[in-house]
Structure formats: structure tokens, C-alpha cells
Amino acid sequence: MTRRVVEIALNGVTGRMGYNQHLVRSILAIREAGGLMLPDGTLVWPEPLLVGRNADKLRDIAERHGLKRWTTSLDEALADPAIEVYFDAQLTSQRQSALRAAIGAGKHVYAEKPLAETMDDALAVARLADEAGVKGGVVQDKLFLPGLLKLRRLVEGGFFGRVLSVRGEFGYWVFEGDWQPAQRPSWNYRAEDGGGILLDMVPHWQYLLEGLLAPVRSVYAQAATHIPERFDERGERYAATADDAAYLVFELEGGVVAQINSSWAVRVHRDELVEFQVDGTLGSAVAGLWGCRVQPRAATARAVWNPDVPATEQYRAHWQTVPDNHVFDNAFKSQWEAFLAHVVVGTPFPHDLYAGARGVQLAELAVLSAREGRRIPVPEPAR
Incomplete structure (x- = not known):
């Protein structure tokens, strides 16, 4: 067995x-699992260097988890020749410059989404990584969630026949911050700080639709700022300048229609915070983060519209739960393992920086659609 240490900023x-x-x-x-064992017998051991702006918080995290290395200087971290990988989970507005610096220092890069605030900036980062000969990836965690892995299993197994449509509901009530603390940071609701649900969630919907079904070919978006004022982490009132809800219709390659509602101003009346219903000629499925239920064509209840009598049919009782069939790991951990294997032995990693740029592209087009009130075609993204 070969032990391979990968130092990560x-x-x-x-x-x-x-x-x-x-x-x-x-x-x-x-690390708690003993490292990542690759098929060739290599044991990958990730060694973190914590980077941030608040020394007290970094010191506390390091001491809490028995870690020795942290710094408030990104330049210092990138200048360390032992660092192989740079990971970025900062504010979106700070991400592009940090990724450029990391690539310039010869580091492989892995980043949260959105990759940048504009498609041009995201593509520039991807091209820069190509020119530097370093590997790059973007977080697309929802593809690794149990419910959506089950949904992918159904797609790949031909369960749906011809897929007709997708309906998605995402969101929950984010408290305004006055009488109860908000569950999300205040910058999410300030456009000047890179906030907004379109920029935050559309990249997710892009990679999910493309990864599970087909690429998106057009988008129509209606955005809203339902809660115009909120209270920040200090309890101070501020104007919410970013959209907190978006109502989207996508057309996929092959004619599939997907409509997805996203909102931080909706109260939950569903089993999970996000659910997708996929309808096909041979069957339908409803998938969340963890669960997935199906109704095949042969077991579809006969529905008859009659508003004059109370409904007695228990429609949900006709749906069947999709079994786990194996133990699912944390979605973020699963993708980290795939990226580390990509860095160490070069295994394929489809969630590259160009995939991240496609997510930013669709978010940009959704913003344009919401502004102009029209359907926007999605061109083939440049490379």
C-alpha cells in the first residue's frame, strides 16, 4: 500500500x-475513516490548512479538531509548495480572484458554486486552469444525494419510458432576523454582495437537469423580492436588494419541460425541503434529498375530476418506496473523494470548471429573462 498525502488549503x-x-x-x-483507499492500493490522506479572515475563529476550529495549521494569509497558503489543492467556499464575490491566484501558484482548484458572478469570469478561470495544466472542479453535491441517486437509477433503468416533464419545489421560510434569527447569512439578500436566489440555486438546477436528464435549451424566469426588509447578524435593519424567490420554466433537449419554484419565503408543506416529480409515459417518481417514491403505469390510479363530492381516493397510497439497496455516504464527502482520486490518479471527473461555467451561464440567462420578461434560448457554452 502506498500512502499519499494531499495537502489542501x-x-x-x-x-x-x-x-x-x-x-x-x-x-x-x-481522515476518521482511515483515509481514502483507491482501487490501485493508494491510500490518500488529506491534510488541511485552514484559511480565513478571522484568526480567533480559525484558532478555535483548529483546536477543536486537533489541527495544527491555519492562516489568515491566502498569499502565505498559496506560496507553500506542499499545498497541492486549493478549495474555495468564500463569498461568491471573492471567489474568482482567489481561484486565479491559486491557479497562478500551480495549485489544483476545487470550488463551491457559483464559480463566479458572470459566465465570462467563470470561463476565464476554466481556461486559465487549462493553460496552467492544473485540475479543476466545482461542487455539484446534489447529484450525490440518496434521493437523487435513486432517481438516476430509475432514469438509467428505463423506468420512465419517454420523460415528459419535471416539477420541482425548493424552499423554506427564512426568518427575517428580528424576532427569530435568520437561518441564512444577510449577504444572501443583498445583490451588491452577490446574493439572490437565482444566482444561488439556478446553477444547482442546471447540473441536476443536465446530469439526470438532458441539457437545458431555454429558460423563462420570474423573480421576486417578497421580503423587502430584513435584519442582519447585528440585529440592524437593512434593505433586501436581491431576489428571494424565483419561478422558472426550462425546456430541455428532447422537449422535456421542467418547472422549478425556488423560494426563501415559502412555508414547507412537503416531505422534504426540495422535491422533484418526474413524469414519463411508463411511470412517475417523486424524489427528495433522501427518499424516492414511484408509480408505474400499470399501478396508476384512475383519477376522475368531480368537484361536487369530497375526495375519497388516497392517491399517495398508490406510490411505492424505492429501496436504498446500499448505504449512501454524505454527498459532499462522496464528491470530495471523487475529486481527490481525480487529482492523485487522474480518474474522470465530469464536474469540471466548464461545468461550473455552464451553471453560471444559466443563472445569468435566468436573470436576463426575469428582467426582460421573455423566454431566453441557451446557446452552446464557449470553451
């Missing part, structure tokens, strides 16, 4: 996503 670990999903549930979880 993790930038943004003092934030909720960077700390919980990427440090604790991914990198540290891999």
Missing part, C-alpha cells in the same frame, strides 16, 4: 458551508 472554513460540509463532514470524515 481550505478557504472559507469559518462559514457554515465550509465548516460543516467541507471540513467536518468531508475532509475530517475521510
